[in-house]
Amino acid sequence: MSTPPAMLHPELLAHDDPDAITRDGQRLDHAEAASKPLQSRPEPQPRGAKVYGNRPIDQAEAAARFIAAPEHEKMHDERLWDLRQKRDREMHGIAEWEELRSLASAIKEHTLSHLDQYLEQFEDNARSHGVHVHWARDAAEHNQIVHGILSDHGAKSLIKSKSMLTEECGFRPYMASVGIEVIETDLGERIQQLDNEDPSHVVVPAVHKLRTDVAEVFSRTIGTDPANSDVHYLAEAQREATRPLILKADAGMTGCNFAVAETGTFVVCTNEGNADLSANVPKLHIASIGIEKIIPRFEHLAVFVRLLSRSALGSPMTQYTSHFRGPRAGGEMHVVLVDNGRSERLGLEEFWTSLKCIRCGACMNTCPVYRRSGGLSYGATYSGPIGLIIDPTFNAHKYSNLPFASTLNGSCSNVCPVKINIHEQIYAWRRELVKRHEVPFAKQAAMKAAGELLSHPAAYRAAITAADTALAHLPRFVIYNGLNAWGRHREVPHPPKETFHSWYQANRGGKQ
Numbered sequence: 001m002s003t004p005p006a007m008l009h010p011e012l013l014a015h016d017d018p019d020a021i022t023r024d025g026q027r028l029d030h031a032e033a034a035s036k037p038l039q040s041r042p043e044p045q046p047r048g049a050k051v052y053g054n055r056p057i058d059q060a061e062a063a064a065r066f067i068a069a070p071e072h073e074k075m076h077d078e079r080l081w082d083l084r085q086k087r088d089r090e091m092h093g094i095a096e097w098e099e100l101r102s103l104a105s106a107i108k109e110h111t112l113s114h115l116d117q118y119l120e121q122f123e124d125n126a127r128s129h130g131v132h133v134h135w136a137r138d139a140a141e142h143n144q145i146v147h148g149i150l151s152d153h154g155a156k157s158l159i160k161s162k163s164m165l166t167e168e169c170g171f172r173p174y175m176a177s178v179g180i181e182v183i184e185t186d187l188g189e190r191i192q193q194l195d196n197e198d199p200s201h202v203v204v205p206a207v208h209k210l211r212t213d214v215a216e217v218f219s220r221t222i223g224t225d226p227a228n229s230d231v232h233y234l235a236e237a238q239r240e241a242t243r244p245l246i247l248k249a250d251a252g253m254t255g256c257n258f259a260v261a262e263t264g265t266f267v268v269c270t271n272e273g274n275a276d277l278s279a280n281v282p283k284l285h286i287a288s289i290g291i292e293k294i295i296p297r298f299e300h301l302a303v304f305v306r307l308l309s310r311s312a313l314g315s316p317m318t319q320y321t322s323h324f325r326g327p328r329a330g331g332e333m334h335v336v337l338v339d340n341g342r343s344e345r346l347g348l349e350e351f352w353t354s355l356k357c358i359r360c361g362a363c364m365n366t367c368p369v370y371r372r373s374g375g376l377s378y379g380a381t382y383s384g385p386i387g388l389i390i391d392p393t394f395n396a397h398k399y400s401n402l403p404f405a406s407t408l409n410g411s412c413s414n415v416c417p418v419k420i421n422i423h424e425q426i427y428a429w430r431r432e433l434v435k436r437h438e439v440p441f442a443k444q445a446a447m448k449a450a451g452e453l454l455s456h457p458a459a460y461r462a463a464i465t466a467a468d469t470a471l472a473h474l475p476r477f478v479i480y481n482g483l484n485a486w487g488r489h490r491e492v493p494h495p496p497k498e499t500f501h502s503w504y505q506a507n508r509g510g511k512q
């Protein structure tokens, strides 16, 4: 392993850590974030996008606040890029990686094209193992079904493992409104719950927080020492605070990574074993499953399990890959199959393949916009590139700005383990939003003018010459002012003395 470069954020680097786990004199990768309290004065954590009812989310405004917090921005960017690099190393270790991606994509497309059959097959097989199967049309129905099951058992507290579907359904606020206590068992998700924030990433929910932020949250909520940001201390304190709640909970809830039609079983992948606690400590287990999580056969699991953790965290496997088949002895198991807009998305010609997503987060880790703006700047359940194409299917007006938070560089599509053409769908959403009159007139007019200019070479060259002259002579305030959003965070490059075109004309006379 090569030595990490010196410019790494201190949270990612602890060369002098006497407790570091080493092999052959080198730090192990997973020890890179080992504990050393930061010496500097903590920088306040930038918060996410402001949400005002149905008003379009201003992602750029929230991103600007994130960028204005340099400690957070640097740590976030580097931590996610580190995951991307680890993913690349794992990918290069598997000769058949591209074949796996194609296979995963084909399995998902086949399943989505026969979804009704596979869902019914799953339901029949699950019922045959004594599982109660429920169908939820939308988020409200999901929450009511779960509430009904809990009420039938007189349950007042619920431990749950991380599930983006329950985030999508607004499950925790709903449960709070009916007086049922929900305790998240995933450490990152628990941090976010205690801080009253949504997860900022589908795999690492608190990745935008510095250790000092976590120390502040824990000191406020579970009474730890606010000056101690040692990760071992913080994790141990959380374990001590949460274990008693887990042991006395009335019910447990998990999400699902894959549900297998031919066996009626489902699989949950975690690194903390917390899904196993949620499913096995209380006698009542409820699993919320998005209908797109179905795969036809048990053997298909091998394809997805090999891709998932490598794409997500650059590790060969999740620590726990837990299979659930039926209720434990003396217990009860319920599965809620949730649509919540998925059937409608399946009918969208340009966007249906977004349902192939296995929520690995690789597209987020590689995205330059996401890495530098933080997941909460999107103001939606799903952030990063996959969020740009899923969120508008829920509400095209509210999330109308999101598809513009991309450079369309295509890196997201390149890393996606199920080969979703993410950047093309982002572009397609831009077209769709213009058609639906969801793009401000000024932006539409600017795009139209740019399109005209770029399709007329003579006019384009004249404009470039004029712009070069203007840039060289105009006072700074004329170029960098409130009207120039692009220039708020960037310097316009110095114009070259001559363009390639004029050099070519002068030196080659336009001839080959």
Ligand code: SF4
Residues within 6 Å of the ligand: 356, 357, 358, 359, 360, 361, 362, 363, 364, 386, 412, 415, 416, 417, 418, 419, 420, 422
């Ligand atoms: S779109 Fe692809 S890369 Fe992004 S989270 Fe989903 S599966 Fe992973």
